[in-house]
Amino acid sequence: MCGAPRLSDAGKKAVLMGWVNRRRDLGNLVFIDVRDRTGVTQVVFNKERNPALHQKAGELRNEYVIAVIGKLRQRVPDTVNKNIPTGEVELIAEELRILNEAKQPPFLPGDTVLPNEEMRLRYRYIDLRRDAMQQNIELRHKVSLAIRTYLASQGFFEIETPFMTRSTPEGARDYLVPSRVQPGCFYALPQSPQLFKQILMISGFDKYFQIVRCFRDEDLRADRQPEFTQIDLEMSYPQPERVWEVVEGFLTAAFKADGHEIKTPFPRMSYDEAIRLYGSDKPDLRLPAMTDVREAFTAEELEEFASKFRVRKELPIQLIRIPKAGDISGTERRAIGTYGAFQHVQRPSFVQLMSDAKRFTKDYPPLAERVVQFAKVEPDDLWLLAGALSRPEAAVVMEQGLQHFCERCGLLRVDLAQKYAAKHGAFVKTRDPERDFRFVWVTDFPMFEWDDAEKRWNPAHHPFTSLHEDDMAKLEASIDSVRDPKSQLGEIRALAYDVILNGTELGSGSIRIHRQDIQRKIFHALGMTEEEARSRFGFFLEALEYGTPPHGGIALGLDRIVMILAGAESLREVIPFPKTARAADLMVDAPTPVSEAQLKELGISVKK
Ligand code: ASP
Numbered sequence: 003m004c005g006a007p008r009l010s011d012a013g014k015k016a017v018l019m020g021w022v023n024r025r026r027d028l029g030n031l032v033f034i035d036v037r038d039r040t041g042v043t044q045v046v047f048n049k050e051r052n053p054a055l056h057q058k059a060g061e062l063r064n065e066y067v068i069a070v071i072g073k074l075r076q077r078v079p080d081t082v083n084k085n086i087p088t089g090e091v092e093l094i095a096e097e098l099r100i101l102n103e104a105k106q107p108p109f110l111p112g113d114t115v116l117p118n119e120e121m122r123l124r125y126r127y128i129d130l131r132r133d134a135m136q137q138n139i140e141l142r143h144k145v146s147l148a149i150r151t152y153l154a155s156q157g158f159f160e161i162e163t164p165f166m167t168r169s170t171p172e173g174a175r176d177y178l179v180p181s182r183v184q185p186g187c188f189y190a191l192p193q194s195p196q197l198f199k200q201i202l203m204i205s206g207f208d209k210y211f212q213i214v215r216c217f218r219d220e221d222l223r224a225d226r227q228p229e230f231t232q233i234d235l236e237m238s239y240p241q242p243e244r245v246w247e248v249v250e251g252f253l254t255a256a257f258k259a260d261g262h263e264i265k266t267p268f269p270r271m272s273y274d275e276a277i278r279l280y281g282s283d284k285p286d287l288r289l290p291a292m293t294d295v296r297e298a299f300t301a302e303e304l305e306e307f308a309s310k311f312r313v314r315k316e317l318p319i320q321l322i323r324i325p326k327a328g329d330i331s332g333t334e335r336r337a338i339g340t341y342g343a344f345q346h347v348q349r350p351s352f353v354q355l356m357s358d359a360k361r362f363t364k365d366y367p368p369l370a371e372r373v374v375q376f377a378k379v380e381p382d383d384l385w386l387l388a389g390a391l392s393r394p395e396a397a398v399v400m401e402q403g404l405q406h407f408c409e410r411c412g413l414l415r416v417d418l419a420q421k422y423a424a425k426h427g428a429f430v431k432t433r434d435p436e437r438d439f440r441f442v443w444v445t446d447f448p449m450f451e452w453d454d455a456e457k458r459w460n461p462a463h464h465p466f467t468s469l470h471e472d473d474m475a476k477l478e479a480s481i482d483s484v485r486d487p488k489s490q491l492g493e494i495r496a497l498a499y500d501v502i503l504n505g506t507e508l509g510s511g512s513i514r515i516h517r518q519d520i521q522r523k524i525f526h527a528l529g530m531t532e533e534e535a536r537s538r539f540g541f542f543l544e545a546l547e548y549g550t551p552p553h554g555g556i557a558l559g560l561d562r563i564v565m566i567l568a569g570a571e572s573l574r575e576v577i578p579f580p581k582t583a584r585a586a587d588l589m590v591d592a593p594t595p596v597s598e599a600q601l602k603e604l605g606i607s608v609k610k
Contacts, residue, residue, distance in 0.1 A: 064107070070095050161207060195216075203236055216230055241513075268501070336358055353410045468520075
C-alpha cells in the first residue's frame, strides 16, 4: 500500500497502485506522489536513467490511476519529509502503467481550502478521497465493529427487521412506499424497529441488537438526516440498570476503538433534577450546574429582593455561573439575555435577569458575599441571577411554573457557555477522557408531554413505554383527560431513560409495557378508541397476549457518536452519502420525478 514503505524497506522491490496525488516536474526529474487510503509515497522518474519512462511520467495528471513498479531507496538527508511516515524513502520507477486517466476534478483531495458543501456532495466520490473523510469513514467502521463484537460477546444476536413495513410511532412523518400489487396501499419505512424488536422478545430472542437504518420525514435541522443509523437493542427481563450496563459496555468498546478510556458507570440524574440543575433534559456537565440561592437569603432579604426585582420567591432564584469568563465590560454584562435563545424576544419575557453582578455586589454587600459563597463562585467567574418574573403578563407562561422557568435559565446557561467558550475552554479536548466525555443517564422521564400546538398529551417517549408502578393510580384517574392541560397525566413518570454526552442526547430507551391490558389503557389515555388501537397496532396487541416476557431496551444514534469522536461539526462528515437540509442526495440527484408508466403501474397520479 502507498502508506506502507519505511526506511527498513530500502532496497526492496515494490509495486504501488493508486492515484496521482501531486506531480512536480523539475526537468530531468519528475516526482509523483502516489496515494491510496493508507497514505502517499514519492516516486521518482529520472530522465538520464530511463528517458522513455520519464517521458511517460510527463503525461500524468492529478487523479490518474497508476501502477508503478520500482525499487525503494533511502532519500538523501535534505529531501527527507518528516511530515509523512513514508518520508524517508522514495520509489525509483522502473515501470509505469496508466490504469486510467481522470478528468481535471472540480477540486483535489489534497486541496487545503475546501470547496463549498454543495460541490463536495455533488462530487462526493472525490470528497471521500480526502484524508479527513477517509479517516471518518474508517473510524465509523471501527466503532461499529467494536460495538458488534462487544454485544456479541454478551450474548446478543444481531437480527434484521424489515424496511418495508407499516407505520411505527416515533412521532415523525413516515416515508411511504406504494404497493404495486395492492394499489392504493403503502408500506412505511420504519422510523425504528421498535415493534419488531419487542416482538423478537415475544419470540424468545432474549438479547437482540441491530445496527440499523431508521427513516424519519422531519423538517431537517443541522444535525438531522432523513435516514440515520441506530444501535438498537432490546433484552428480556432487565431492570433499567442492566440496560445501562450493556450500553456502558459497548460505549466503552466504541470509545476504546478510537483510543479513549472512558469511565463507567456513568452518573445518573432524574429528569426533575436535570431540569432544576441544568434547565435541560440533556445536561452538559462540562460546566457547573445552576444553583438555587434562596437559602443564602434571610426571609426579609428574600422578601425585599422579590419585591424590588419583581420576581416570584416561591420559584428558584438561579445563579448561573460560567467559570473564567468574569472580566467582561458592563455593557456586555447588561447585554446578557439579548442573544442566543433570547435574541428574538430581546429579553426573556418571564425571566428577570440580574446580570450585573458587580452592581449587585456593590448594592448588597453582605448578601452578595453569602450568595457567592453558597454557589461556590470563584473570583474570575461570570455569574448572574435569574428569577421568575412576578408581573401579571408573565402569569400565563408561568402556569407550567418551575419547569418552564428552569428551561429558560438552562438555555441562557448554554448561550453563555457558547459565547464565552474561548474563555472557559471547557469544550476544548484535553485528551483526558474523563474531562472530554461527560456522560450522564437521565432517568424517570415524564410519561406524557403536553403538545401546545395540538392541545393534547402525547407520549414523551413512545406509547410502549412502561410507567412507574407507583403512578398506576394516576393513570386510572386521568384516563379520559388527553385534552386537559391540567390533567394528572403530566405527573406520571415513565421507566424511560436517556444517555447524554456533553449536552447531546446519544440515545433513549425504556422498560416496555408487557401486559396487554396496560397497553390498552395507555392507548386509551392517549385518546385512541379501541377501533383505532386495533387498526394501528392490532397485531401487536394480539402478540402481547401470547406470553410476553417483561422487556426493555434502548437505541443510540451511531452517526452522532462517530461525529463526536471525529470532532466533526455535522453528521454529514461521518455519513458517506448524506442528504442535504432539503433531504436531497446531490450526487445521484434524488428525489426525482418518475415516469408516467411507473406511476400508472402504481395507480398513482401526481397533482401538478
Ligand atoms: N425506538 C426508540 C427510538 O427510536 C428507542 C427505544 O425505545 O428503544 O427512539
